[in-house]
Amino acid sequence: xxxxxxxxxxxRYAAPGILGMVGISCYIxxxxxxxxxxxxxxxxxxxxxxxxxxxxxxxxxxxxxxxxATHYSLCRAQGDDTEADRTFTxxxxxxxxxxVLFMLTGIFGVVPLSRLxxxxxxxxxxxxxxxxxxxxxxxxxxxxxxxxAFVRNDxxxxxxxxxxxxxxxxxxxxxxxxxxxxxxxxFGAALATGASPLVSLLVLFGHLRKPGRGFHxxxxxxxxxxxxxxxxxxxxxxxxxxxxxxxxxxFNLVLLRLAGNTGIAAYGVIANLALVESAIFTGLSTxxxxxxxxxxxxxxxxxFRWTVVTALSLSLAMYVLxxxxxxxxxxxxxxxxxxxxxxxxxxxxxxxxxGFLPACINIIAAAYFSAAGQAGxxxxxxxxxxxxxxxPLLFALSAVLGVTGVWLTFPAVECxxxxxxxxxxxxx
Numbered sequence: 001x002x003x004x005x006x007x008x009x010x011x012r013y014a015a016p017g018i019l020g021m022v023g024i025s026c027y028i029x030x031x032x033x034x035x036x037x038x039x040x041x042x043x044x045x046x047x048x049x050x051x052x053x054x055x056x057x058x059x060x061x062x063x064x065x066x067x068x069a070t071h072y073s074l075c076r077a078q079g080d081d082t083e084a085d086r087t088f089t090x091x092x093x094x095x096x097x098x099x100v101l102f103m104l105t106g107i108f109g110v111v112p113l114s115r116l117x118x119x120x121x122x123x124x125x126x127x128x129x130x131x132x133x134x135x136x137x138x139x140x141x142x143x144x145x146x147x148x149a150f151v152r153n154d155x156x157x158x159x160x161x162x163x164x165x166x167x168x169x170x171x172x173x174x175x176x177x178x179x180x181x182x183x184x185x186x187f188g189a190a191l192a193t194g195a196s197p198l199v200s201l202l203v204l205f206g207h208l209r210k211p212g213r214g215f216h217x218x219x220x221x222x223x224x225x226x227x228x229x230x231x232x233x234x235x236x237x238x239x240x241x242x243x244x245x246x247x248x249x250x251f252n253l254v255l256l257r258l259a260g261n262t263g264i265a266a267y268g269v270i271a272n273l274a275l276v277e278s279a280i281f282t283g284l285s286t287x288x289x290x291x292x293x294x295x296x297x298x299x300x301x302x303x304f305r306w307t308v309v310t311a312l313s314l315s316l317a318m319y320v321l322x323x324x325x326x327x328x329x330x331x332x333x334x335x336x337x338x339x340x341x342x343x344x345x346x347x348x349x350x351x352x353x354x355g356f357l358p359a360c361i362n363i364i365a366a367a368y369f370s371a372a373g374q375a376g377x378x379x380x381x382x383x384x385x386x387x388x389x390x391x392p393l394l395f396a397l398s399a400v401l402g403v404t405g406v407w408l409t410f411p412a413v414e415c416x417x418x419x420x421x422x423x424x425x426x427x428x
Contacts, residue, residue: 010288010306016161017152017287021279030172031189032272036333038179039126041265041341043186044333046126048268049117049252052245053131057102057138059241061145064095066286067234069149070371073290076214088215090226092146099142106135118252122261130186137194144197147204153290154214159207167200236366236378240282243386244275247410250390254398254406259344263403266344269333270352270407277318277353281311281360285367292371304368304425311360322353348407355411358418359385365421377424385417 035043068091075084105113110132111124119127144167152160171192178188207213248271255263288307292300322329326349327342334341362385369378393412397405 009291010303013152013157013291014284014287014307014310016157017283017285018280019161019165019283021164021283021286022276026168026172026276029272029276030168030175031193032268033333034175034179035186035189036269037335039185040336041262041334041338042122043126044268045261045264046119046123046186047130047189048248048264048271049114049119049123049127050130050134051271052117052249053113054134055241055245055248057099057135057141058145059238059245060098061095061142062149062241062286063231063234063238064091064098064142065145065147065149065234066237066289067091067232068094068146068230069153070233070289071229072150072215073153081214084214085216085218086220086223086226087230088150089218089220090223091150091230092143092217093222094227094230095142095146096139099139102135102138102142106132106138110135117249118256118264120256120261126186130190133187133190134194137197140194140197140201144200144204147201147207149286150215151204151207152287154207156207156210157287157290159204163200163203166203167196167198170199171196232375233370235375236370236382237282237286239379239382239386240278240363240366243382243390244278246386247271247390250394251406251409254394255403258398258403258406259340262338262340263344265338266341266348267406269330269341269345270348273322273329273349274352274356274410277315277356278359278363280314280318281356281363282367284311284314285364289367289371292368300368300372304364307364307368308361311364312357315356315360319353319356323350326350344403347404351404351407352410355414358411358414362414362417362421365425369424374424381417381421381424384420385413389413389416 031047032044035047039046068087072084072087072091075081075087110128114124114127114131117127144163148160148163151163174192174195175189178184178192182188184191248267251267251271252264255267259266284307288303292303326346329349330342330345331337334345362381366378366381369375369381390409390413393416394406394409397408397412399405401408
């Protein structure tokens, strides 16, 4: 059932994946921009403190969605429609269980969670307001991740892209409406973001009306031994999001000590712009994942080369733009014209974004190994860049170079992980 993918087919899957994930990341970027304009540097700091919780929620949704959809593709390739339907049913159920846990945390535990993420007396109230509403929408975020992955793997990447972009456009428009005309501040930003997956789901549910769709909800007895098969292929996606969350959390805590809430606000500008670039490579890797999963071994290596070349080209172009326009980009988010924020953010953008040259290889390699049935290697790459390398490099570089050392941590971590990726690639 394996087949050879053409470059035309590669583009058909890669482009919607990139555009769709950029669309998703843009609603976080829209939050950043409108929050900065509407609530100033403290609101920007509160938003940045809250984002690691979103990373974890989104990462678990991606793990379940991408992992379940990968196993679904394998079942379909083997002609096992019963197991394919069972996979979809179990994936959706597992996703909803995870989502309910996040929702309960948002209702009953949001203040301790905000403190754990680094909120202090100045930012605690705003962080808690944003997190409470965002986590209450967890069932829609996770269901959206599941549906996006299954619709894409069911041969309809265009609809998946349309769903993501529709949700993002809704969020961008209603961010402005809720924050400015309605005067709702961070509550309005969270409301717009939380409602956006509903719009995406309305688009995706159109796929369910297609008579030839490959997945269906079935009433089946729970089969718990299926859960590891669902989760394993999506572990690299989870670790990738956890990497972003851990990076944000640790950077926020170190910057709070070195530069106060102004340093966190400056990192808010950098981190949210970085989220867009990360989304480009995540979208590229998840977009081509269905092709890799069902291709021959030789064809997989060719797909990997195309994906890496595409990622490196995009990364280089993005770095040139960030280097040239770091000052005006920072000014767009610096509504109070704070010179201290600009002094931290402008050099930070130029240093931090150099890390995406090795990072794009790591993101592609981790997803490739998982889709090719080498989940252990994908997990190892993701683990190094998320948990193993960050703390020692962050604490060492910040102790020697201060805030500049914080910005240098991301490129240093990604170079270490890239060395491991290249070793695995050579051996595969």
